[in-house]
Amino acid sequence: ALFEDRLSHALAGLPRTGGGLTVLFVDLDDFKTVNDSLGHSAGDELLRAVGERLGHNLRGTDTAARLGGDEFGVLLEDAPTFTAAAETARRLLAALEPPFLIEGRRLNVSASIGIAVADQSSETMQLMRNADLAMYEAKRRGGAQWRLFEESMHATALGRLELGSQLQRAVEEQQFELHYQPIVRLSDAAVVGAEALIRWRHPERGLLPPKEFLPLAEQTRLIVQMGHWALTEACGTLAAWQEDFPRRDPLFLSVNISMRQLHERDVVEDVRAALAEAEIEPQQLVLEITESFLADEDEATLGRLQRLRALGVRLAVDDFGTGYSALSYLQRFPIDILKIDRSFVEHARRASTSLSLVRSIVQLGRSLHLELVAEGIEDAEQAEALLAMGVTSGQGFYFAEPLEPERFGALLASDARLRLSA
Numbered sequence: 235a236l237f238e239d240r241l242s243h244a245l246a247g248l249p250r251t252g253g254g255l256t257v258l259f260v261d262l263d264d265f266k267t268v269n270d271s272l273g274h275s276a277g278d279e280l281l282r283a284v285g286e287r288l289g290h291n292l293r294g295t296d297t298a299a300r301l302g303g304d305e306f307g308v309l310l311e312d313a314p315t316f317t318a319a320a321e322t323a324r325r326l327l328a329a330l331e332p333p334f335l336i337e338g339r340r341l342n343v344s345a346s347i348g349i350a351v352a353d354q355s356s357e358t359m360q361l362m363r364n365a366d367l368a369m370y371e372a373k374r375r376g377g378a379q380w381r382l383f384e385e386s387m388h389a390t391a392l393g394r395l396e397l398g399s400q401l402q403r404a405v406e407e408q409q410f411e412l413h414y415q416p417i418v419r420l421s422d423a424a425v426v427g428a429e430a431l432i433r434w435r436h437p438e439r440g441l442l443p444p445k446e447f448l449p450l451a452e453q454t455r456l457i458v459q460m461g462h463w464a465l466t467e468a469c470g471t472l473a474a475w476q477e478d479f480p481r482r483d484p485l486f487l488s489v490n491i492s493m494r495q496l497h498e499r500d501v502v503e504d505v506r507a508a509l510a511e512a513e514i515e516p517q518q519l520v521l522e523i524t525e526s527f528l529a530d531e532d533e534a535t536l537g538r539l540q541r542l543r544a545l546g547v548r549l550a551v552d553d554f555g556t557g558y559s560a561l562s563y564l565q566r567f568p569i570d571i572l573k574i575d576r577s578f579v580e581h582a583r584r585a586s587t588s589l590s591l592v593r594s595i596v597q598l599g600r601s602l603h604l605e606l607v608a609e610g611i612e613d614a615e616q617a618e619a620l621l622a623m624g625v626t627s628g629q630g631f632y633f634a635e636p637l638e639p640e641r642f643g644a645l646l647a648s649d650a651r652l653r654l655s656a
């Protein structure tokens with residue numbers, strides 16, 4: 235309240251004093267992780283310590299306040315230029331750099347800062363909102379930095395809002411498609427399965443890849459409905475292929491599951507229903523879950539995964555190697571498959587110095603008796619190197635990109651080998 239009061243006073247006096255007035259919006263990066271993993275009392279202690287450091291790095295004429303949660307506001311009353319405000323932002327970021335000692339642990343904390351400079355016509359709420367938008371932009375660019383508010387940020391925020399309502403409609407009107415990327419056996423390049431990858435057929439913008447809309451879908455929870463649709467659709471498609479192109483070794487299908495979906499829907503029931511409706515064998519369905527999610531290791535997740543596994547479906551760790559997690563979850567969770575992330579596959583060449591890293595991942599998987607699928611294979615050299623290390627299957631542009639269902643069907647009809655390693 236004091237902060238807002240000072241701000242509106244300073245704003246009212248602005249035409250008279252002619253001085254500079256700047257608002258900084260400071261928001262901690264990943265504070266939720268601290269709170270969730272170390273508990274609220276540690277979170278509170280951290281907030282107090284952060285507040286202190288911020289305070290020590292301001293001048294007597296500045297006002298700092300905690301606005302709520304992990305957000306702090308700073309009012310610079312005689313920062314005549316933007317340069318002075320940027321200097322302050324830099325100083326505050328630097329002040330947060332040394333680790334905090336909280337309940338005996340060293341915590342590294344960073345913040346995102348948005349800066350809004352007032353002019354004669356600024357209003358309190360608008361100035362705060364501008365600083366907030368600039369902070370959001372700093373966060374979007376990865377955090378631990380400051381941004382100055384620009385008018386275009388309004389447009390970006392509006393765009394996000396717009397995209398949000400379009401996405402809502404897209405869910406209602408079923409504007410999504412699944413494309414299927416073949417997964418091949420590396421020894422002979424025969425198609426053994428496919429990964430279903432979602433696309434948005436946007437009425438004006440054409441076909442959009444997941445990175446254009448999944449983050450927003452996660453934020454707005456629409457991912458829960460989308461994910462349910464994808465699961466049902468994928469199972470239906472597999473059943474149709476099975477009928478049209480019967481084969482000796484049944485094809486398997488990999489479907490990506492988001493963590494929200496696992497938390498907020500009865501995924502076990504969804505999967506059971508989808509399998510029953512499509513009349514496909516549980517062994518033919520693989521559910522892909524990203525590693526960072528599994529690193530959470532909570533009991534509820536474990537229970538759900540165990541029940542999914544009990545249905546007979548297989549579980550894969552997606553993007554394996556990118557989660558920086560303790561590997562203990564590999565033993566706790568009922569996992570069948572590791573999907574080696576593209577960033578490692580990239581280095582799978584005979585001459586590469588990073589070869590030993592890929593090799594270690596492969597050995598880890600093999601010693602735990604997990605099946606290995608390599609992601610993002612782009613050339614023959616990678617395919618051969620992976621095969622030599624003991625990776626059984628893979629996917630990537632070298633073999634085929636994600637295909638529309640009809641094209642995938644045609645591939646099955648021709649029973650083609652995608653490419654044989656020399």
Ligand code: C2E
Nearest residue numbers: 431432443444464490491492610611612629630631632636
């Ligand atoms: P992912 O599950 O790791 O899927 C593999 C991604 O790598 C796909 O991107 C695929 O098109 C791309 N890719 C395949 N081969 C190559 C290659 O040789 N080189 C390169 N550079 N890329 C390759 P896509 O389709 O854009 O999907 C991105 C991510 O979106 C997926 O990563 C997955 O995490 C997520 N996603 C896709 N569909 C769904 C879905 O239905 N539900 C959920 N929750 N997430 C999905």
Ligand code: MG
Nearest residue numbers: 429490522552
């Ligand atoms: Mg995947």
Ligand code: MG
Nearest residue numbers: 552553573609
């Ligand atoms: Mg992946």
